[in-house]
Amino acid sequence: MTSIPRRASRPVLAAAVIGTFALALGACGGGGGSGDSGGDESVVIGYTGPLSGGGAAYGENVQTGLQMAVDDLNKDGLEVDGKKVTIELKSLDDKYAPSTAASNAQRLADQDKAPVVVSPNAGAIKAIQQINDGRSKFMISAYTSDPAIVQSDNPLTMMIPPNFESYAKPFTEQGMKHGGKKLAFLGTQSEYGQQWTKAITDEWKKANGKIGADNSIDYATVSDFAGPVSKALSEKPDSIFVGGPSQPTALIMEEAKKQGFKGSFLVMDQAKLDEMATVTKLKNLTNSVGVLPVKEYKDPGTKDFLKHFAEVAGDKKVATSETALNYQSIAIIAKAMEVAGTTSDPEKIRAAVPDALSKVDDKYKVNGFPTEISDQGHLVNPDLDITYLNKDEKYMKVPVDQVSDTK
């Protein structure tokens, strides 16, 4: 009996649902087009990154930096070729999937006429490089320290952070100095973690160190870190290589100290020591080598940037290099547009980057501002430091000799 009204209502509901789809499709076809309105010109800077799923926190950090830069630049007022230009940030979610990232980038370039697309993931960048220099042209602002993306000689790629291979040598030296000759691996099982493991293995062997078994685990899927840590410690290492997202890395180091580890840690650059300190005591992180926290930089704009960041993100969050470096890079791109006198020609914008670097306002220099860009498109600051967090919880600076990007 109850079934009669239900059955009668079903077709209606089904029709409604299908109707929604039809509308959605219609809207899809009609949508798009750049959002310029009225007198002022506007330009879209595209961003595709993980905004949901496992990498969402990372993707949001990057997005914060981009948005802060866009807001500041618009406040300052940008003038290109005599016209006032407003910058608009358009973000799309790719859930870390390279092919989705490439579709997003294509969409940003086609429909929103974005001359520049930002991507924070090496796999995604490689996928985007398949399409950014052919029928559609746009520049990639690439936030990854994997040199493979500049080795591909894509003329429209700008790589932002330092090449991670530069870290392998000083990390090894510091790790051995404060720990000992025997190294255990407990990094994360990601593309990037594996590359780091390989680079550190090579350097460590070169320095006559001993390498234990590779205990890399997937930080995202392990429910309890105690087991893997016990295993790594059973080899009685003097140093441990750790690193993945900051927070799980912190838990692993805490667990290792709890299980009695006294040696040194080599912390991969994906994990930031000051961000790790938000989930554990800094005491649990001492005797470790890592990248220098943003707040330790002495660039002219660092202080104001940190203040501004606290207003935007709340004081519980720590500004990391993901945020800071992307903040800088948008300022560089905006200046390059000004120098090139165009917001729509990615080739001219890219060509103007070397000139633009010296003209960027001091307030946008926050995290080791680059002074040059290599022929392959890598932003370089010759003075790069890493840090050693000593037993007194002080960050000591250690200078780095950077390696070349060529294979």
Next chain:
Amino acid sequence: MTLFIQQLFNGVALGGVYCLAAIGLTLVFGVLRIPNLAHGSLYMLGAYVTYFFLTTVGVPYVAAIGIAALVLFVLGVLLERLVFHPLRNSPHTHHMIAAIGAMFFFQAVAQAIWGADFRRMETPLSGSLHILGAEISAQRIVIIVTAIVVLSLLTWFIKRSIHGQTIEAIEQDRTGAALVGINPAMVSMLTLGLSALLVTIAAGLVSPINLLSPTMGDSLNLKVFAIIILGGLGSLPGAIVGSFALAIAETMTSTYISSAVGEAVAFVVLVGVLAIKPTGLFAKAVQR
């Protein structure tokens, strides 16, 4: 040897975690005959709600878990009413997709409310025990003990209490149970609520040794499914044995072979067992 004992403890603690998560799922399967793929996201929500009461509201740890368990019980009932009940006559493919829709929804909601950042839940339990040279933290002992207590209570509930007996009756024979006056709709709601409650207890206990994030349930989800299939769908003893067996296998293979093998071992064991015994270790007489 110390390493072995250490890893055995770690394996048993991990087994407790899996077990608390798996029994709810297998109950739901037994009664509703649906693989609830949203189980992992209920686990995630349970953790966040516990976190909310513990950190934001500021109630004590145990009370926070209790309140969260009740909240999730209600949520489980709602999930049954709004999603699974309308689908009760559809093939199981529809349930799976609906559950995935629910999973997407829960994850997006958690991210909207609590953000994508990892969060850490502090526990009042600190310190650790040293047994035979192995170090095992208080939190892990609590996990093992709670798993045992909850399992005993659940067994008592199902065998002795009237509500529990209706669950078992429906599991055994849906039509027969309906004939003797048991309301399948009520029991379905009760079961889904109960499974959400159990998984919240698991989440509340496990979160302090790991981190909270909107995707924390994903990896657990797959493993728990492997466990209940291994044990035999709908079988409580199967879920218990499966949990501890897989957890120990996982810890031991990661220790003595490699971490990559450790990650895959649950699924390799599953394939192996089902190749020999296609209905799992403790298959029930399944009504069709």
Next chain:
Amino acid sequence: MNALKNPRILGTLAVLLIIALTPVAFGDENYIMRVITIGLCSAIAVYGMNIILGFTGQLSLAQGGFFGIGAYAVGLLTTDFDWPFWQAFVVGVVGTSAIGYLSGLIALRTKDEYFAIFTMAIGFIIYLTISRWESVTHAHSGVNNVKFPEAGDIVDFSNPTAMFYLVFIILLASVYITYAIRRSSVGRTLLTIRTSEDLADAIGVNVGLSKQLAFAASAFFGGIGGGLYASVVGFIGPDAATVDKTFEFLMFILVGGMGTVAGPLVGTMIVTFLFELFQDFQAYRFIVLGPIIIALVIFAPRGIVGYLGGFIDKRARKRRIGSARKDGSAGANDSDQANGSTPARGSTGTDAAGRRGTAADTITTTEEEKK
């Protein structure tokens, strides 16, 4: 040419025609071409799923894994081993089918939910292998610069429109094969298995072998879809083989309509564009999409094509009651943009399934009245 008056076939042809003409309208829109071409690759894999799930009634969740194997076979062979595309493609598809057949030997010993979750485990093992076997698959670094198909000087497949038509033609073949299977005795055998394995066994159907072949066929289409996908996108990472991919496929087929000929294509296109459309909501899109998915399976459980098919049947029945003269071609004139389609004789199948559904409804309703 009675078939051409059948609204289902007309509908299918209309859908195919619309898609065939997209390059004319959007040839310069790289983004739309890319999304559609990738969608077509997925649709091919979804047609594979249609055979094992829609026709045979076995929920296989390994399809994402097979898709990944096809993609990686083409990706790795054309780059690391420098094979031409076509050779790699053939090897990839044959290899995927073989792996499908072999895993089917174990998987098909299990039934129902066990089969579903067991195949999910197979899919996950495939994913783990791809994402962890670094020396062969490059794990998370992915495979870069996968080759385009070679065609001498005749066609340049690096042109998106050419690639689109290649994928489209292969898709057409898949649709035709689905149609042919559906009409053939093999299709009826599979449908019998879907209705009742015991019954099929009793009337002398070799249930084991039929299921085995259906499973291998689903892997075959998965491999084709994956192989083409690798060439279309040019870069593949382990995300091509995830379990999420399988669920995506499952969503496509459910929205389109299980067991129908046009369903997989319609579902794939609609859901793909829906996902793209909701991109503007960024991280919050699933707050909207989640409930939409749930609403779809609750209120349109037979999918869009299944729903339209039912609608056509109803109209036809009304006609028949109204005028008993020409029931054979009834409903041909009022095609009503009936995108839906099952082949001419398919209506028997749908009816059977529909009746089954009704019967089940009745049983449970009475069951509930009793309490």
